[in-house]
Amino acid sequence: MxxxxxxxxxxxxxxxxxxxxxxxxxxxxxxxxxxxxxxxxxxxxxxxxxxxxxxxxxxxxxxxxxxxxxxxxxxxxxxxxxxxxxxxxxxxxxxxxxxxxxxxxxxxxxxxxxxxxxGATEVFEQPFVSTTGVSGFVTGNQGLGHIVRCVPDALKTLEFYTKILGFEMSDIVDLTLGPDMKIPLYFLHCNERHHTLAIAAIPVPKKIHHFMLETLSMDDVGFAYDRLGLDNVITTTLGKHTNDHMFSFYSKTPSGIEVEFGWGARTVDDTWAVTRHNTVSIWGHKPVGRAE
Ligand SMILES: [Fe+2]
Missing domain, CATH: 3.10.180.10 (2,3-Dihydroxybiphenyl 1,2-Dioxygenase, domain 1)
Known part of the structure; x- marks a missing residue:
């Protein structure tokens, strides 16, 4: 269990x-x-x-x-x-x-x-209607999305979520922060969503770097990119991640925590074996509106 x-x-x-x-x-x-x-x-x-x-x-x-x-x-x-x-x-x-x-x-x-x-409350009798016309979100057995937990000690946190709560490793990305500085990002699943929780010892002032919401259509991501582009809150260009293959971009909430808004991620199953990556994105996700 x-x-x-x-x-x-x-x-x-x-x-x-x-x-x-x-x-x-x-x-x-x-x-x-x-x-x-x-x-x-x-x-x-x-x-x-x-x-x-x-x-x-x-x-x-x-x-x-x-x-x-x-x-x-x-x-x-x-x-x-x-x-x-x-x-x-x-x-x-x-x-x-x-x-x-x-x-x-x-x-x-x-x-x-x-x-x-x-025992969460379902309200099928009140259909979901998006405020902006988003066609829908990938939820169900995959839950609402994922979060990236930022902590001082990633291994201690990893042990807590895997050994006690039962999360399983999907893969590790060695994030390069400088010429001789790499930080491992640990990606964990508890269902077929590639990762529900990622853990990293990244120094950010919040408990999480971002949370991710996955839409049903690529156009949902594109329309949101256009809507947010007018507000100067987008932090990366569109891109595709190496590990879950998510097509997405990142944008700031009013509290500084970021939202990853994505579509089209691949899933994991019982045949999945842990892999590693040297970088987070196949293409894109370039910084926007902030110093690199
Ligand atoms: Fe993410």
Whole structure:
């Protein structure tokens, strides 16, 4: 038993209104509710996938990974406790806010709150309609997308997510930061999405470098590139990644965390074997609007 997929993300941000414009008005998510500075966004049939809360932190606040059922949650709780992790059972009020049947929470080795849950709310009776006309997002068994976790000690974090939560290695990219400086990026999967979580010892001021959303059509990415190009927030050109073959570009959220907006990634299956790469992109993903 291990986690099934990345089910939701929650951000604590200084400018909730700017995030509403970013996620709904630019990336085409559907706003599912806005109450007292808390905004919820949909990407599919789930009641919500991304939450944005008023906070001075301006960072990712929590990640929610899905397990299959109550038995799965109990097994993961036991595994975490045996590994010495302090686990908080989710109370009824928190479960209600998240729209899940039950959940637990704990922190990863570098202070990111992780929630495991089962029983998310589906709202097929209220069809997903993108604010900007995005044709849809790749979710389902692959979850909402991926995140790149930035930590001081990548190996310690890698051990936590693989040995306890059950993620498996997809590949490693040795990122060149200087003539004699390479940093390994570890890409991990928990379903057929090539990576749900990447871990790197990259010095960024946020808990993650970016989160990735995958659209159903190449044109969805192109239209978003045009919409965001007018705002001076795009940080890379269009490109294609070496490992998951994602066609994508990167853009800044109002909190500085980046969004990778992509299409067409390849998936992994039981025949997958770990590989390594010397660079992150086959072509493109060139820096835009920032010093290299
Ligand atoms: Fe990415």
């Amino acid at each position: 291990s986690v099934k997929n990345l089910g939701y993300l929650g951000f604590g941000v200084k400018d909730v209104q700017a995030w509403r414009t970013c996620l709904a008005g630019k990336f085409g998510l559907m706003e599912a509710g806005y109450i007292d500075g808390n905004a919820l966004f949909r990407m599919d049939s789930r009641a919500w996938r991304i939450a944005v809360h008023q906070s001075e932190d301006d960072d990712l606040a929590y990640t929610g990974y899905e397990v299959a059922n109550a038995e799965g949650l109990a097994q993961m709780t036991e595994r975490l406790r045996q590994a010495g992790v302090t686990v908080s059972p989710g109370d009824a009020a928190l479960a209600k806010r998240r729209g899940v049947i039950d959940l637990i929470s704990f922190v990863d080795p570098f202070g990111l709150t992780v929630e495991l849950y089962y």
